[in-house]
Amino acid sequence: MTPDGPADPPVRRGPLDPRLLRYARATRGFLAVQAAIVLAQSGVIVGFAWVVSRALTGAIGGAPIGELLPLVAAGAALVLVRGVLIAASERVSAAGAARASLQLRAALIAAVEKLGPAWLSQRSTTALAVTAGHGLEALDAYFGRYLPQLVATAITMPIVIGAILLADPLSAVIVVLTMPLIPIFMVLIGLATGAVQRRQFDTLTTLATRFADTVQGLGTLKIFGRQHRAADSIDEVTGRYKRETMSVLRVSFLSGFALEFLASISVAIVAVTIGFRLLDGEMVLLVGLFALLLAPEAYLPLRQVGAQFHASAEGMAATSGIFAVLDAARAQGDRTRTVTAPTAEGGALLTARGLRVPRGERMIGPIDLDVRAGEVVLLEGASGAGKSSVIAALLGFAHAEGEISGGAREAIAWMSQRAGLLSGTVAENVALGADTPDAVLVARCLTDAAAGDVDAGIVLGAGGAGLSGGQAQRVALARALYRLRATDARVLVLDEPTSALDTDTEAHVWASVRAAADAGAGVLLVSHRPSARTIADRRVAVASVLVLPAEVPQ
Template sequence: MRPLDPRLLKHASAARWFLLVGAVLGLAQTLAIIAFAWLLSQSITLAVNGESFARLRGTIAALAGVVVVRAVIVWLLEVAANRGAAAVKSQLRSAVLDRLAERGPDWLAGQQDARVATVITSGLDALDNYFARYLPQLLLTAIATPILVLLMLWQDPASGITVIIVLPIIPVFMILIGQATQVVQRQQWDALQRLSTGFLDVVGGLATLKIFGRDRRQAARLTDLTDQYRGRTMKVLRVSFLSGFVLELAGSLSVALIAVSIGIRLVDGSLLLGVGLFVLLLAPEAFLPLRQVGAQFHAAADGLAAAEEVFAILEDDDVRPVATAPAGLPTLPTRAGVLRFDGVTVHRGEATPIDGFSQEFSAGQLSVISGPSGVGKSTLIGALQGFVPFDGALWLDGGLIAPGDSRTWLAWAGQCPGLFSGSVTTNVTLGSATVDDDLVATALTWAGAGDLDPTLHLGVNGAGLSGGQAQRVAAARAIYRCLALDTPVLVLDEPSSALDTDAEDALIRGLATLAAQGRIVIVVSHRPAFLTAADRVVQLKEVAHV
C-alpha cells in the first residue's frame, strides 16, 4: 500500500477532512518551530553579548509563549488524528458491511468467516496507529521539511546544500527497510488469519472432537499456530528495532555533519553566532519528520494490510446481473396477492441447479416447496431474497422485483437459526425499532414456542436452547417481522427439521393462520406433516423444471 492510498480518500470522507485539518495544523507547527528556533538563538546570542535581563525578558516571554503554542498544536493534531481514525474506521466498517449485505450469504459462504471478521474488527482497529503516528509525520514531511530546508538554504547556503545532499539518504534506507517490513508484516498478518480461522473451526466443532477423542490433537495444532504467530511477531519487532536504529543513525550523522560545518565556520568567524545557532536548531527538525515516517511505518503496517483487504472487498467488480423479464414475455397485469417466478434460472459455475423455474404463489395459501437435498430449494429462496444472481424475472402484485430492490415486503428464516447472546425477546425482535411484547408472545405461540419464557437470557449462538427450540425462535423472528411490518410474503427454509410432532403441528397451525390473513406463505420442507397440511406443493426435480 502506498503511503497515502487514494482509495482511502475515496471510501472514507473523514480521511479528507483529517488531511485538511492536519495540513493546517502541520503548517502552524512548522511556523512554531521556526519561531522557537529564532527566539532561542536570539536569546542565547543576547546573553552571550552580555545584555541585561530586562532586554532579554521580552524575548524569553515570547519563547515561552511559542513553547505553549507548539504544545497546543501538537495536542490538537493528536486529537484530530484520533477522531479522524475513529471516523474512518466507522465509515470503512459501514461500507464493508453494506457491501457484504449487498453480496449476501451466497458470496460470504465462499469466504473464511474468521478472516472477514478479523479484517473488519481488529484489522481496522490498527488504523489508529496509521492516523495517530504515521500520517501526521507524513504531513509534516510534506510541509515542514521543504520549508525548513529552504529557510536553512536562505540563512546559510552551505548548511542548506549539505541538507539537500544528505537528506535523500534517509528515503533510500526507508525504501529498503519498507520492502523488508512489508514481507514480514504480511507473513505476520497471514499467521494471525490462520490462527483466527483455526481457533474458530475448533470451537465450532468442539463437541464432535470431544466425542471422537480428537480434541487433544487440535490443541496441539492451535499451539503450533500460536507459536508461528509469536515467531512472526518477534521477527517484525526485530525488523522494527533494527530499522529504527538505522534511520536514527543516518539522521544523527547528517545533523552531526551540519553541526561540524557550522562549528568550524563559527571558529574562523565566517558565520555569525545567531545565524549558526538558528540553522543548527532547524537541522534536526528538518530531518525529524522523515525519520519518524520510517520509524512509524511499522506501527501502521497492520492497519495498512487490513485496509488492503477491505478495499479488495469494496472494489470487487463482481456485479450481480439485473433481473429482466424473459424475451417476448408480455407485461403481466396487476394481480394482488401473487408472487410469480418467470423463467428463473440460476447458474453455479458450469452447473445449473435452477433452470427455467416458473410458478405462482398466491396469498391465502400455505405453499410448500419440496424435493431431494441439493436440488436447489435454498438456492431458489436465495434468488427471491436477491442474494443469488439469476436470469428471468420475479413479480409481486404485477410489479417487477429487481435483485437490488429492498425486500421490505419479505420476512424470512433460514436453516441456521442465527441466534445471539441476549434474551429471547431480543432475538425475536431483531431489527425492529420498538418491541411489542404482545406480538412477541403471538409470534412465539404461532411458531410453536409458546412455552418459552421471552425474558430467558441466551448465550452465544443461542446457547441454553435445544436445536428445536432455537429453530422455533428463528421462525418466531420471521413471524414477528411479518406481523410488525405487515409484510405480505413469509418464507421459511426447513423450519421443522429438528422439531417433534407436537411442535411441528403448532408451527403449521400458526403458518396457516398467517396465510388465512391474506399473506403469501412459502415453506421449504420435505417433512410429511407439511406436505399433508399444504394447500399447494411444488416439487423440484434434479433440474427445476415444473
C-alpha cells in the same frame, strides 16, 4: 464447525492507493486545519532556533542579564505554543481518522449486506470479524497519523530548509544532498515491514478462526476425544503469532535505528562543516548556531513519516481483506435481482420468471414460480440442488437472472435454515426489529411454532445459547410468524423449518403453516420431509446443470 470457505483473491495495496485515499477524503477538512497548525508549528520552530541562537551568543558574548531575560522568556513561550499546537494537531488528526474509519466501516457493512447470506455462508465469519474489527481499528493510525505526517512533511521541510538557505547556503545544500538517503532506506524498509505485517495479520486471522471453530465444535471434539489435539493446534498458531509479532517489532526497531543513524550522520556532516568555518572565521557564531539548530528539524519530518508508516502498517495489511469484500460487492452490481413491480402478475404475491441462479460451476434453474395468497408452494429437489440458493435470490441475497415481481423484502417474513438467534430474551428474538415486543403476540407465535414450552423471558447467550437445536429452530419459526402478523408482510418463506423436530412436533408446525396460508398469506416452503407434501397446494422442482466457466456470470 464453521468452515473457512473459499477465500477471495488477495489484494495487495500500497500506502497511497487511490481506493484508500478515497476514504481519506473524509479527512480533507481536518487536513486543512492540520496544515494551518503545521504552518504555525514551522514558524515556531524557526523562531525558537533564532531566539535560542541569540540567547546563547549573547551569553557567550557577556551580554547583561537584562538583555537575555526577554530572549529566555520568548523561548519559553515558543516552547509552550509548540506544545499547544502539537496537542491540537493530535486532536484534529484523531477526529479525522474517526470520520474516515467510520465511512470505510459503513461501506464494508453495506457491501456485506449487499452480498447477502449466500455469500457470507461460504466465508469465514470470524476472519471477516477480525478484518472489520481489529483491522479497521488499526487503520486509524493510517488516517490519523501517517497522512497528517505527510502533510506536515510537505509543509515543514521547505520552510526549515528555506530558513537554513537564507542563513547559510552551504548547510542547506548539504541537507538537500543528504536528505534523499532517508526516503531510499524508507522504501526498502517499508517493503520488509509490509511483508512481515501482512504475515502477522494473516496469522492473527488464522488464530481467531481456529479458536472460534474449536469453541463451536467443542462438544463434538470431546465426544471423539480430540479436544487436546485442537488445543495443541491453537497453541501452535499462538506461538506462530508471537514469532510474527516479534518479527514486526524487530523490523520496526531496526528501521527506526537506521533512520535515526542516517539523520544523525547527516546532521554531523552539517555540524562539522559549520565547525571548520567557525574556526577559520568564515562564519559568525549566531548564523552557525541557527543553522545547526534547524538541521535536525529538517530531517525530523521524514523520520516521523517512517515511524508513522510502521504504526499504520497493520491497518494497511488489513486492506486486502476489506477491499476484497468491497470489490466483490461492486462486481455483483445490480445483477442480484430486479423487482419489476410492487405487486406480482396475475394476482400472485410473488412471481419469478426464467429465474436462473449461478452457483460455482453449476446453474440452478430456470424456474417459473408463482406464490398466491392462501396457498403453500413447496420447493422440491435433491439435497444440494439449490433450493436455498433460489430463496436467497428471491430475497435479493444472491446473483440471479430473470425477473422477480412482488418480492420486496419488507413484504416477506423469512426463516432460514440457521436459527440466527441473538443475545437477549426469547421475546426479543421473536419480535426482532420491533421497538416494543407485543407479549400477547409473542406468546401466540411461540405456541403456533410448537414452542409454547419455551419461556419468553429466558435470556439467551450469543448464538442462542441456552436452547436446544430444536427449540432454537422453533423460536426462529415463531419470529417469522411474528413478522408476518405484526407487519405488512404477506409472504411467508420457510427454509427447512422442521429439520430438527420430531414427528408430532412437525405435525403441529405444518398445521400452523397451513393455517397461515388459509388466513391469506402466501407460503413458500423448502423441506425434505415427505410430510410437507400433505399441506402443499403446488410443488416446484429445483435442479441445477453443469455449465462452462465462461457461461457463469462473474
